Structure formats: C-alpha cells, structure tokens
Amino acid sequence: MKPVTLKEIAEQLNISVTTVSKALKDYPDISKKTKALVKELALTLNYRPNAFAVNLRTKESKTVGLIIPEIVHHFFSSVIKGIIAQAEKKGYLVIILQSNESYEMEKKQIQLLLSQRVDGILISLANGTADYNHLTDVIAQDKPLVMFDKIAKIVKCSKVIIDDRKAAYAATQHLIDTGCKRIAHFRGALLPQNSIDRFLGYKKALLDNNMLYDPSLVYICECGDNSFEEGKMNARQLLKDHNDVDGIFINTDLVAIGAITEFNEQGVKIPEDISIVGFSNWFMSSVISPTLTTIDQPGYQMGKAAFKQLYKEMQQLKNKEPIVYESIVLKTELVKRQSTKEILLGEV
Amino acid sequence: MKPVTLKEIAEQLNISVTTVSKALKDYPDISKKTKALVKELALTLNYRPNAFAVNLRTKESKTVGLIIPEIVHHFFSSVIKGIIAQAEKKGYLVIILQSNESYEMEKKQIQLLLSQRVDGILISLANGTADYNHLTDVIAQDKPLVMFDKIAKIVKCSKVIIDDRKAAYAATQHLIDTGCKRIAHFRGALLPQNSIDRFLGYKKALLDNNMLYDPSLVYICECGDNSFEEGKMNARQLLKDHNDVDGIFINTDLVAIGAITEFNEQGVKIPEDISIVGFSNWFMSSVISPTLTTIDQPGYQMGKAAFKQLYKEMQQLKNKEPIVYESIVLKTELVKRQSTKEILLGEV
DNA sequence: GTGGTTTTCGAAAACGTTTTCGTTTACGAG
DNA sequence: CTCGTAAACGAAAACGTTTTCGAAAACCAC
Structure with missing residues (x-):
C-alpha cells in the first residue's frame, strides 16, 4: 500500500498534476467544479x-531542532512541553536531542x-560548553537560533x-530578612552562566546588607x-567545616533536597x-518535609517564549526582513515554605 | 550563505554530479585520485x-515519531531519554508529540x-483512547509501530x-506479608490497561491469601x-469510609505521595x-518522609527496548522480510522502604 | 465575424539526490 | 594494427512537489 501521489489523482481524473496541485491549494485559476472533484x-x-x-x-521543513542537556529533569521537561505545545500551534514539529552536558555531543547534534x-x-547549553563556534556557524548560515536558560552571553542571538x-x-x-546571620551557598559547577549569576546575586545581597x-x-x-x-x-562537609x-x-532544588535529607538524618533542625532556600520550584519541593522555600522558575513559559521568538525570526527570514535579536x-518568584522562618517584622 | 550542493562541487572540479556523488559514497568505479579530490x-x-x-x-527519512501522553512525568521522560539515546546510536532522529491524554490529539498526531x-x-496510548483505527491505519500502511507501557492488547503490533x-x-x-489485614487500592482511572491489570493483580493476591x-x-x-x-x-475519603x-x-507514586501527605497532616502514622505501596519508583519516593515502598518501573530500559524493536522491524521492512511482532x-522489582513494615517471619 | 478579455488548464523547469546504463578512453594480447 | 576488455566517468531518469508562463477555450462587445 504505497502512499497516494498527485500523479495518481491526476490520472484518475484525467487532468494534469499541475491542476491537481493547484486545486488542492485553492489557486484562483482553477474552476470550482474541478476543485471539488479533486x-x-x-x-x-x-x-x-x-x-x-x-x-x-519550498526549502522549508516546518521542523525545528531542540538540544537540551538532560531530559529527565523537571525544569527541562517543562520547557520541552512548552516548546512542543507552541510549535504544534504553529504547525511545526520538534526534533529533540540530548547533549548529556557534553560539548562534543552538542557540536555533533548541531551538525545533524x-x-x-x-x-x-x-538550545540550552551543556555545562561543559565554552567554545561557541558551532553556534556562530548556525547564525552564519542565517538559520534562526534561540538560546534559553543556559546561555552564552557572548553569542549574538535571541535569548530567553x-x-x-x-x-x-x-x-x-x-x-x-528571616534572621539568618551567616549564610552559605552551594553553587554547583563553576562554569555555567546560571551558576555564576546566582552566585553574584548571593554575594551582592550579602554586601548590600553589610x-x-x-x-x-x-x-x-x-x-x-x-x-x-x-x-x-x-551538607556533610558544611557541618564539619562550619x-x-x-x-x-x-543553586538547585535537587541539591537542596539532598541537603535537607542529610540534615534530617543528622538531626539538624x-x-x-x-534555613534553606532552593532554586527552581520542582514539584518535589512542595512535598518534602520540611517543604522547601525556593525560587519558582517558569519552565513551561520559557519553552513557549523560546519557540515564539524562534517563530518570529523564522518569519522574518521568510519575509527577507532583517532578523532582530x-x-x-x-x-x-520566591515561594515561601517551611524551610525558612517567618520574616521578623521590624527587626531588619 | 546557501548550503553547498553536489553540483557546486562538480563545477569546481570540472566533473559531473554523478561522479561527485559516487566518489563520496566510495563507488568502485571512481578512481582513487578523483575520490580524494572530491x-x-x-x-x-x-x-x-x-x-x-x-x-x-531513497524513501527513508531516518526519523521516527514518538507520541506520549505527558512529557513532564518522571517515568515518561525516562522513556524518552532511552528512546533518544538508542535512536541516536542507530542514526535516527526522534520527533516528539504529546497527546495530553486526548484521543483526538493522538489521532491527529498520527496523521501528522x-x-x-x-x-x-x-506510542504510549492516551487514557481516553478506546478506538484503534488510527493505529491499524499505520500498520495497514506497512509502517512499523511499537506500543509501550500504555498499550491496547487488541492491536496487532509489537509491544514493550x-x-x-x-x-x-x-x-x-x-x-x-508485613501483616496487613485489610488492604485498599487506589486504582486511578477505569480504562487504561495498566489500571485494569494492576487492579487484577491486587485482587488475585487477596484471593490467593484467602x-x-x-x-x-x-x-x-x-x-x-x-x-x-x-x-x-x-486518602481523606478512605479515612471517612473505613x-x-x-x-x-x-496505582502510582504521585498519588501515593499525595496520600502520604494527607495522612501525615491528619496524624495517621x-x-x-x-502501610502504603506505590508504583513506578519515582525519584521523589526515595525522598519523601516516610520513604515510599514501591514497584520499580524501568523507564529508560523500556525506551531502549521499544526503539530496538522498532529498529528491528524497520530493518525487516527494508529487507522485504515479513515483520514479526x-x-x-x-x-x-519491589523496592522496600519505610512506608511498609518489616516482614513478619514465621507468622504468615 | 473580428478583436480583445477572461477563464481554465498544462508543459516544463526546478529543488538535490541516487542509480542505471552507456560511452569513452586506455591498455594489453594477439 | 586490430580487437576485446577493463577502468573511469557522465547523461539521464526518477523521487513528488510547486510555480511560472504560455496556450487554448470561452465569452463578450462591437
């Protein structure tokens, strides 16, 4: 059972392939009767x-590629969902590739x-990615590229x-504000921009508060x-050191949950x-005991916004307009839960 | 900067497109010198x-489609990861679509x-799917189809x-075995095969134990x-009724975690x-308090196995062999944790 | 009946490959 | 010098669409 082609339809109706094609696409120069038949x-x-x-x-594939460091991850899978949902609305399909936080992979996948x-x-960058030639290659080919969450500030393209x-x-x-006097920070890896920025935010807050x-x-x-x-x-190390x-x-809810677990086991209240504040607002954070105060990171929204921006650029390209990044x-948003104390009114 | 074509290479070397194509694919009738140049x-x-x-x-796209009810879901995202990993090994790309548990969506997406x-x-079926014509259509077109996890037993195709x-x-x-005398079951929806089978297993265990x-x-x-x-x-209802x-x-870890939370709040120990046993072994289950005894459901393995089977069938199709389902x-595996008691030796 | 316009259709080229089947050239044997 | 063979290459068709341009047919006004 082979798929039907325009040619077969044309032969059955004794008209040309051209006419069939045009009829299906409602060209004005085909009669209503023929259109109906076709x-x-x-x-x-x-x-x-x-x-x-x-x-x-047409040189259009109606397909976009998505490269992501890790799929089994609450935040990223939310992003994926947002992207797919938005893409579907616009009639685009999404090919998903996982870089496993590897720069080499990322490079290969871009080529693919x-x-x-x-x-x-x-794309959301792998932690190990420090060289951006594979990305500038994409841009040089006039192919729209949108980075989200884990980005490289240097690269000239749109970012969410x-x-x-x-x-x-x-x-x-x-x-x-809730009375902590000596605040530590678990920052995860050294390299990714997010880690850096979160660290800088932490540091600035300390300094601003003398x-x-x-x-x-x-x-x-x-x-x-x-x-x-x-x-x-x-957490174990912290208890030893300080x-x-x-x-x-x-830096991340998952790490925070690990810390909470360790503290619970060691009897630290x-x-x-x-007090602990996490980052991302995974679902898990609302379930662990004590529930985790954290920063809500809108993954689904980010996915939607990223595709929307990509779509806009693809349209600009089609219309021969300049692409604007x-x-x-x-x-x-800060989500307050049990892992931090109540705010001390009037004290700070 | 338009992509390079065979034609351009041919023109630069003053040879024919044919020769370029053959050279790149190591045809034996091209001289070593030409091959090297090309x-x-x-x-x-x-x-x-x-x-x-x-x-x-070639009529081959080296692309497979994946339809899944929900992406933001620990089990399913593990499956996706397994599928993508295996597909990449074999040089295939994966297009992912989300049915949102809707039959209508599922149908459209298959057509797409x-x-x-x-x-x-x-494909892993939506809960609402009770009609399988869209699936038999695929099979009728001689297109390999593999169902996983949420399957329809009736449909003749491979299953994982x-x-x-x-x-x-x-x-x-x-x-x-741990001493429970009166055991309830939260089974979720009525329809999907998983719910039915899990319910039947529950029932049979009761009856076999008189x-x-x-x-x-x-x-x-x-x-x-x-x-x-x-x-x-x-959980609330259960406390009222019995x-x-x-x-x-x-039926599912997430529901179990909801129940645990409710019981914790109401002071039920x-x-x-x-005692509670869940199903799936989400990561969360090892973190909640008390940790949840559950059934480990190997998502990543399932993804790998599903793609492997699909690959096998695609090969069979290519070689004009009959497809064997x-x-x-x-x-x-049962993962024992804190939400169930120790096994009472000798008592049962 | 003529000229012009509108309506309706189709031929053909193009997109970039792959592959079949010739054709050309070179070469060695007789 | 001729013939047969092997080595190296190319022309052309095909995959299924889309779109440009031209042609035929039909219609209308005069």
Missing part, C-alpha cells in the same frame, strides 16, 4: 503530500540538525532567560550534575538550626 | 547532503507523522510492557490525571497505622 478524490484516497518533496521545493535542514534551532542574579538576590535577602562575604562558605562541586548526592555531600552557619542558598527575561 | 573539497566546503533530496530518492513520512512510530498484574500482585503480597475482596475498598478517580490531589482526596484499613496499594516484558 478535493473529493483526495479525501477518499486519503492523500497526504509527501513532506520531502514539498520541503525540497543542520544537515536535516531544520528551520531553526533551540530568567534574571538569575536578581532571583538569587531575592532568595538570599529572604534568608537575611554582611561578610566569606568564600569558604561557597561550596563548589565539579561533578556538575546538580545531584541529590551533591547536596548530601555538601558550625555557625544558619542559612544556605542552594530546619529551619530552626539552618531579543533578550526576553521571564519573571521569577 | 572528498577534500567536500570537507573544506563543509558539504552536508540535503536530507530532503536524499529522503525523496504519517504525512511527514517517518520510518516508524512509537511490564507485567503490571504480576507487579501489583507482588506489591499486595508484600503488604500481606482474604476478602471488598469492592468498596477500591477507589476510582475519573479525573484520570494520576495526581497528587487525587491521592489526598482518596477506619479499619491498614494497608493501601496505590505510616506504616504503623497504615514481539511482546517484550520487562522485569519490575
């Missing part, structure tokens, strides 16, 4: 245009997407992000997988002994 | 074959994938599943979203007052 037969034969042929002609002739590419620095500042400020910034309170983990285990390890810390701002900053 | 130029020009043109000629001429389709019934039996048996099967202890939720809220609601229940086997059943 459309009816196309329907009964269940005709579907061959996407390859269409793409070859380019040779697939996708109309545009959405949150203000990590501001959010981290708010998180740290909240620890201060508190000491102590580098030994910043825990780096070069394993770089933002894992549960990382949280446990860091017995005076009464608050921690943690949260938030009485140590935009940086879209999405709102975050 | 390959070198192709490399420096960064030539990438136009996928559309290749597909149009067919008109995109994907080489095969992987776990033995829900056996796993549910094991879960229930574990409650019995325990009463009481339909009023089976909680159905037609909201069908397997949600946290569903778990809370059911004060003698001392164990619950719950787990496992002393009520297989039903692959993956192993599950």
Whole structure:
C-alpha cells in the first residue's frame, strides 16, 4: 500500500498534476467544479503530500531542532512541553536531542540538525560548553537560533532567560530578612552562566546588607550534575567545616533536597538550626518535609517564549526582513515554605 | 550563505554530479585520485547532503515519531531519554508529540507523522483512547509501530510492557506479608490497561491469601490525571469510609505521595497505622518522609527496548522480510522502604 | 465575424539526490 | 594494427512537489 501521489489523482481524473496541485491549494485559476472533484478524490484516497518533496521545493521543513542537556529533569521537561505545545500551534514539529552536558555531543547534534535542514534551532547549553563556534556557524548560515536558560552571553542571538542574579538576590535577602546571620551557598559547577549569576546575586545581597562575604562558605562541586548526592555531600562537609552557619542558598532544588535529607538524618533542625532556600520550584519541593522555600522558575513559559521568538525570526527570514535579536527575561518568584522562618517584622 | 550542493562541487572540479556523488559514497568505479579530490573539497566546503533530496530518492527519512501522553512525568521522560539515546546510536532522529491524554490529539498526531513520512512510530496510548483505527491505519500502511507501557492488547503490533498484574500482585503480597489485614487500592482511572491489570493483580493476591475482596475498598478517580490531589482526596475519603484499613496499594507514586501527605497532616502514622505501596519508583519516593515502598518501573530500559524493536522491524521492512511482532516484558522489582513494615517471619 | 478579455488548464523547469546504463578512453594480447 | 576488455566517468531518469508562463477555450462587445 504505497502512499497516494498527485500523479495518481491526476490520472484518475484525467487532468494534469499541475491542476491537481493547484486545486488542492485553492489557486484562483482553477474552476470550482474541478476543485471539488479533486478535493473529493483526495479525501477518499486519503492523500497526504509527501513532506520531502514539498520541503525540497519550498526549502522549508516546518521542523525545528531542540538540544537540551538532560531530559529527565523537571525544569527541562517543562520547557520541552512548552516548546512542543507552541510549535504544534504553529504547525511545526520538534526534533529533540540530548547533549548529556557534553560539548562534543552538542557540536555533533548541531551538525545533524543542520544537515536535516531544520528551520531553526533551540538550545540550552551543556555545562561543559565554552567554545561557541558551532553556534556562530548556525547564525552564519542565517538559520534562526534561540538560546534559553543556559546561555552564552557572548553569542549574538535571541535569548530567553530568567534574571538569575536578581532571583538569587531575592532568595538570599529572604534568608537575611528571616534572621539568618551567616549564610552559605552551594553553587554547583563553576562554569555555567546560571551558576555564576546566582552566585553574584548571593554575594551582592550579602554586601548590600553589610554582611561578610566569606568564600569558604561557597561550596563548589565539579561533578556538575546538580545531584541529590551533591547536596548530601555538601551538607556533610558544611557541618564539619562550619558550625555557625544558619542559612544556605542552594543553586538547585535537587541539591537542596539532598541537603535537607542529610540534615534530617543528622538531626539538624530546619529551619530552626539552618534555613534553606532552593532554586527552581520542582514539584518535589512542595512535598518534602520540611517543604522547601525556593525560587519558582517558569519552565513551561520559557519553552513557549523560546519557540515564539524562534517563530518570529523564522518569519522574518521568510519575509527577507532583517532578523532582530531579543533578550526576553521571564519573571521569577520566591515561594515561601517551611524551610525558612517567618520574616521578623521590624527587626531588619 | 546557501548550503553547498553536489553540483557546486562538480563545477569546481570540472566533473559531473554523478561522479561527485559516487566518489563520496566510495563507488568502485571512481578512481582513487578523483575520490580524494572530491572528498577534500567536500570537507573544506563543509558539504552536508540535503536530507530532503536524499529522503525523496531513497524513501527513508531516518526519523521516527514518538507520541506520549505527558512529557513532564518522571517515568515518561525516562522513556524518552532511552528512546533518544538508542535512536541516536542507530542514526535516527526522534520527533516528539504529546497527546495530553486526548484521543483526538493522538489521532491527529498520527496523521501528522504519517504525512511527514517517518520510518516508524512509537506510542504510549492516551487514557481516553478506546478506538484503534488510527493505529491499524499505520500498520495497514506497512509502517512499523511499537506500543509501550500504555498499550491496547487488541492491536496487532509489537509491544514493550511490564507485567503490571504480576507487579501489583507482588506489591499486595508484600503488604500481606508485613501483616496487613485489610488492604485498599487506589486504582486511578477505569480504562487504561495498566489500571485494569494492576487492579487484577491486587485482587488475585487477596484471593490467593484467602482474604476478602471488598469492592468498596477500591477507589476510582475519573479525573484520570494520576495526581497528587487525587491521592489526598482518596486518602481523606478512605479515612471517612473505613477506619479499619491498614494497608493501601496505590496505582502510582504521585498519588501515593499525595496520600502520604494527607495522612501525615491528619496524624495517621505510616506504616504503623497504615502501610502504603506505590508504583513506578519515582525519584521523589526515595525522598519523601516516610520513604515510599514501591514497584520499580524501568523507564529508560523500556525506551531502549521499544526503539530496538522498532529498529528491528524497520530493518525487516527494508529487507522485504515479513515483520514479526514481539511482546517484550520487562522485569519490575519491589523496592522496600519505610512506608511498609518489616516482614513478619514465621507468622504468615 | 473580428478583436480583445477572461477563464481554465498544462508543459516544463526546478529543488538535490541516487542509480542505471552507456560511452569513452586506455591498455594489453594477439 | 586490430580487437576485446577493463577502468573511469557522465547523461539521464526518477523521487513528488510547486510555480511560472504560455496556450487554448470561452465569452463578450462591437
């Protein structure tokens, strides 16, 4: 059972392929009668245009590529969902690739997407990515590229992000407002922009409040997988190193949950002994005990916004307009829960 | 900067397109010298074959479609990861569509994938899907189709599943072995095969142990979203209806976690007052307090196995061999944690 | 009946490959 | 020098569309 082609329809109706094609696309120079005939037969034969042929002609694939560091991840899977939902609305399909936080992978995958002739590419960078030639290649080919969440500031293209620095500042400020005097920070890996910005927000909040910034309170983990285990390890280390810390701002909810678990096991009371603020607002954070105060990071919204921007650029390209890059900053919000104390009114 | 074509390479070298194509594919009737020349130029020009043109000629897209009810879901995102990983190994790309548990969506998406001429389709059914014509259509077109997890037993195609019934039996048996005398079941929606099978396993375990099967202890939720809220609601209802229940086997971890939260809030002690077994082994289950005893459902493995089977069928199709359907059943495992008591030796 | 316009249709080229089947050239054997 | 063969290359068709341009047919006004 081979798929039906225009040619077969044409032969059955004794007209030309051209006429069939035009009839299906409602060209004005085809009579109503012929159109009706063609459309009816196309329907009964269940005709579907061959996407390859269409793409070859029109040079449009109606397909975009998405490269993401990790799929099994609440935030990223929310982003994926947002992207797919928005793409579907506009009639686009999404090819998803996972870089596994590897720069080499990322490079290969970009090449793969380019040779697939996708109309545009959405990407959230791997932690290890420090060289951006593969990205500028895309832009040089006039292919729309939108980065989201884990971006490279240097690369000239549209970006959809949150203000990590501001959010981290708010998180740290909240620890201060609730009475914490000595605040540590688990920052995860060294490299990614998010880590840097969140760290800077943390630091600035301390300084703005005339508190000491102590580098030994910043825990780096070069394993770089933002894992549960990382949280446990860091928490253990913190208890050994510093017995005076009464608050921690943690880079990622998952790490925060690891820390909470470790503290629970060691009998450290949260938030009485140590207050904790996480980052991302995974679902899990509302379920763990104590529930985790955190920064809500709108993944679904980010996915939608990223595709919308990509779509806009694809349209601009089609209309031979110049592509204008935009940086879209999405709102975050502090979600107060049990892992931090009540705000002390009047004291601060 | 338009992509390089065979023609351009040919013109630069003053040879024919044919020769270029053959040289790149190492045809034996091209001299070594020419091959070297062509390959070198192709490399420096960064030539990438136009996928559309290749597909149009060869009728192979090296692309498969994946339809899944929900992306933001630990189990499903694990499956996606497994599928993508395996597909990449074999040089295939994956287009992901989300049905949102809607039958209508599912139908449309199948059509979309067919008109995109994907080489095969992987699908996990929406809860609402009860009519399978869209699936038999795919098979009738000789397009390989593999169903996983949420399947329709009636449809003749390959399937990758776990033995829900056996796993549910094991879960229930574990409650019995740890001393539970009156065991309830939260089964979620009525329709999907998984729910049915898990229910049957629960029931059989009761009967095999000479325990009463009481339909009023089976909680159905037609909201069908397997949600946290569903778990809370059911738990609340259970406390009202039956004060003698001392164990619950719950269809899904997320619902179980909802129930645990509700019980925690109401001061019901787990496992002393009520023991709970969930299903899926989400990461969250190892983190909630008390940690949740559950059935481990190997999502990543399932994804890999599903793509492998699809790949096998695509090869069979290519080689004009008959396609042989297989039903692959993956192993599950009971993960014992704090939400159930220790096994009473010698008592049962 | 003529000229012009409108309506309706089709031929053909193009998109970039792959592959079949010739054709040309070179070469060695007789 | 001729013939046969092998090596190296190319012309052309095909995949299924879309779109440009021209042609035929039909209609209208005079």
